[in-house]
Amino acid sequence: MEKSIEIEALVFRRMLNHLRERTDVQNIDLMNTAGFCRNCLSNWYEEESNKMEIPVDREEAREFIYGMPYSEWKDKYQK
Secondary structure: OOOOHHHHHHHHHHHHHHHHHOOOOOHHHHHHHHOOOHHHHHHHHHHHHHHOOOOOOHHHHHHHHHOOOHHHHHHHHOO
16 A cells, blocks of 8 residues: 555644543553653654754644643643
């Protein structure tokens, strides 16, 4: 099956929305189960954007992944 960037982008957005809705799932749970978490995704986002020479810093990447500033997410949802 030929891969489509558009389909991959839609799937990625769907996963982000799912993670944003599932605030009950802690990053440590994701890391223990899947081997990656929201912070990993934000690190990957930062690294790949910088490879493309689109400057994104850690906080911008986290805000994109979490759907809000990381500090706000931590205050609201981190146990």
